[in-house]
Amino acid sequence: MSNKIFDAILTQAITKVKTEKQQKIVESAIQLFAEKGYSNTSTAEIAKASGVSEGTIFKHYGTKDKLLLSVILPFVSELFPYMAQELIKKTMSENTTTFEQFLRSLIKDRVEFVTENREIFQIVVKEIVYKDELKKELLPYALANIPPIFKKVLEEFRERGELVDLPADKILKNLVTFLGGFFVSRFLLIDDFNVSEEEIEDAIQFVMNGLRNPQNNALE
Amino acid sequence: MSNKIFDAILTQAITKVKTEKQQKIVESAIQLFAEKGYSNTSTAEIAKASGVSEGTIFKHYGTKDKLLLSVILPFVSELFPYMAQELIKKTMSENTTTFEQFLRSLIKDRVEFVTENREIFQIVVKEIVYKDELKKELLPYALANIPPIFKKVLEEFRERGELVDLPADKILKNLVTFLGGFFVSRFLLIDDFNVSEEEIEDAIQFVMNGLRNPQNNALE
Amino acid sequence: MSNKIFDAILTQAITKVKTEKQQKIVESAIQLFAEKGYSNTSTAEIAKASGVSEGTIFKHYGTKDKLLLSVILPFVSELFPYMAQELIKKTMSENTTTFEQFLRSLIKDRVEFVTENREIFQIVVKEIVYKDELKKELLPYALANIPPIFKKVLEEFRERGELVDLPADKILKNLVTFLGGFFVSRFLLIDDFNVSEEEIEDAIQFVMNGLRNPQNNALE
Amino acid sequence: MSNKIFDAILTQAITKVKTEKQQKIVESAIQLFAEKGYSNTSTAEIAKASGVSEGTIFKHYGTKDKLLLSVILPFVSELFPYMAQELIKKTMSENTTTFEQFLRSLIKDRVEFVTENREIFQIVVKEIVYKDELKKELLPYALANIPPIFKKVLEEFRERGELVDLPADKILKNLVTFLGGFFVSRFLLIDDFNVSEEEIEDAIQFVMNGLRNPQNNALE
DNA sequence: GATGAATGAGAATTCATTCAT
DNA sequence: TATGAATGAATTCTCATTCAT
Secondary structure, eight states, rough: OHHHHHHHHHHHHHSSSSHHHHHHHHHHHHHHHHHOOOOOOOOOOOHTTTOOOOEEEEEEEEHHHHHHHHHHHHHHHHHHHHHHHHHHHHHHGGOOOSSHHHHHHHHHHHHHHHHHTTTHHHHHHHHHHHHHHHHHHHHHHHHHHHHHHHHHHHHHHHHTTOSSSHHHHHHHHHHHHHHHHHHHHIIIISSSSSOOOHHHHHHHHHHHHHOOTTTTTOOO | OOOOHHHHHHHHHSSOOOOOOHHHHHHHHHHHHHHSSSSOOHHHHHHHTTOOOOOHHHHSSSHHHHHHHHHHHHHHHHHHHHHHHHHHHHHHHHGGSSSHHHHHHHHHHHHHHHTTTTHHHHHHHHHHOOHHHHHHHHHHHHHHHHHHHHHHHHHHHTTOOOSSOOHHHHHHHHHHHHHHHHHIIIIIOOSSSSSOHHHHHHHHHHHOOOSOTOOOOOOO | OOHHHHHHHHHHHHHHHHOHHHHHHHHHHHHHHHHHHHOOOOHHHHHHTTOHHHHHHHHHHHSSHHHHHHHHHHHHHHHHHHHHHHHHHHHSGGOOSHHHHHHHHHHHHHHHHHTTTHHHHHHHHHHHHHHHHHHHHHHHHHHHHHHHHHHHHHHHHHTTOOOOOOHHHHHHHHHHHHHHHHHHIIIISOHHHHHHHHHHHHHHHHHHHHBOOTTOOOOO | OOOOHHHHHHHHHHHSOOOOHHHHHHHHHHHOOOOOOOHTOOOOHHHHTTOHHHHHHHHHHHHHHHHHHHHHHHHHHHHHHHHHHHHHHEEEEEEESHHHHHHHHHHHHHHHHHHHHHHHHHHHHHHHHOOOHHHHHHHHHHHHHHHHHHHHHHHHHHHHTTOOOHHHHHHHHHHHHHHHHHHHHHHHHHOOOOHHHHHHHHHHHHHHHHHHOOTOOOOO
């Protein structure tokens, strides 16, 4: 997020002391954006939902766009760097000596995080899918931050002999595809209020072993 | 799609002879909706892009909403039932005696189909993600059509001893999660102009075998 | 007016066939802008005054700014080139053998023109004074068109021995200062409905006895 | 300026002790009004430019309109009466025995004054041109104060045989037209940072040779 | 069937002004 | 005295939709 405006909005959103009304504006905005999407939510609705005049919204956030960013940026800016740090920590930690343990820990941790921030997660995904500008800002940022570290982790585990003998790139691609599908389907398509332990275990088994019957080794 | 309006629009969209202008309207609408999203595309833009007056659009489609459905419905109404049929056919076909072959055939076939209809695919996904009403209409429809047949297919292959010994439900969930992630990431997030054979093979290997090193059988 | 947008608006304003409502919009805009100034006139007022919905105004003119230009540009684009042509014609004409005759003819002609377009004249002057952007567009344009030709004319008359022996630049500056003051004071400050012959003659005498070569005593 | 509100604002603006913040408010207001015009300057801008809260502005000045008057009135109320006094003094003074000397002295003095108060001059002219209400207040006031005294002065000089044999009214009209054009063009249209001696002399020569009695050939 | 002028409801945004602290 | 949060009316502008031709 090299963009200066982004930085300005972010620091303001995080550091600035918020009045009660501002709190309510952000809360209402989060709820409405998550539910109906940014484009289908009017500032009048937000104002009404938060018991505030429209003027107040613009006094504090300038434009509807900046309001969206004020909601999104703290989330994404926490999501990714945090992930990066945790990835490394988990790899090294004693509790995650195997890749499977690492994966379990990662999924559980992110499920918890997204569960807590379900609505913002929905907004982010919806707008990345819908607003080209946002996609163009956020996607490169995400791609620049996560994959490199993830790849290192994967290489580490592969060297330990735990992973299939494929380039880390390829492993990463499929893993991210599955995890992306997992989070989006659970937290956006089906508004699943809690992802069960069992479901997580099933996912882990799928990632680790695939669908092939282990007894049936006749590779084609 | 129990909805009568849907049916009416659908039959009209499919059966009715289209004038040249109507063709252009639909083409332009598809392109613009795919690019900018339904909410961010005005009828004025569509009119301009298709070299037609705004009046004409409404003469033919009544409302902007119906225009969207005229674009989407033929696609989804073809996509899902067709898939169902093919699924069965493929399972039974001689060329797809193994699950892996079945999977390969399925993915290739759908990649081809979505590649050809990339823009409508993008519209459908975007609006399912964005418009709750559409999600509520299409998702149940899709869930009612695909999973049951898919489950049958999976059970068939499991009985043949090719698949891991888990309930078809669980297998299905993870498989769909991955395939959903695959198509959305390739055709929507990254506007990939052609998905390579290699990429497909990698995906198949991932689904079939997972990430675990086959040499390392130390199950935890 | 090198600006492309200006050209586009100008040609559209001149060539495009106007509906009755458009006529009324322009008429009302002219009257209100002249009376209250552009900044102090709302599009709602214009809509009301012209018996049209606000939407219609924007359908035709896009923005309030473009409406202003649609009103102003035909006037200025006619005013200056026309002036240039006339200036030369008058100098050469037999009826204007002396500078005084030339001056009289010029003033009368422009008085007539501005009298007919009094309101637009007021708008132009007001906005040049008030809107920096417009001043920056229009002033250089005016300065590039009028002075050079004017200077030639002055030099011609000076060579004929009719004018004081000063650089044409200096003569021009003072002449324009006076004429500018004349038109602005009569048509803007005091909303004078008709400038009398007598007043014009007084002005001419004022100017002449300043510019006339004292050696040249041949009073007409 | 018969208006009581005007008087109240004026006396307050002149007599009341100003806090530092008030000083800054007025300074910023002057600068912004001069640059962008009253209508195009928001109180928020003024607040920001002067490092003061918006509340403070309204605490002190009540309305934006009154702030404008607080800026303008001290200027005009000083400008005109002062001019009147000076006019008489100059006529009688020994240094200004001729009309030309009087004119030179007058122009130089006013050029100096306006140079020092360039911004307020710009505000006054802009708003007189733009705001009908202000024009209706100030113009009659100016017309009631200046012309009568000016006329007396002109009559005095005419009786001395220095001026052309025309009614003082007519002389005045053309003189004011030229001087008005002079000040407005130099200090508003072209933001001339200093009007040169030479330019002033040229203007005087222009005026003199129009007004000077041709029988009176005693050039200074 | 096609046009395009016209609409009016609503969208985002601005702004002078008020008021509790 | 000074603040700045809050307001609501007004402003520019958008847009799906209607309708006479």
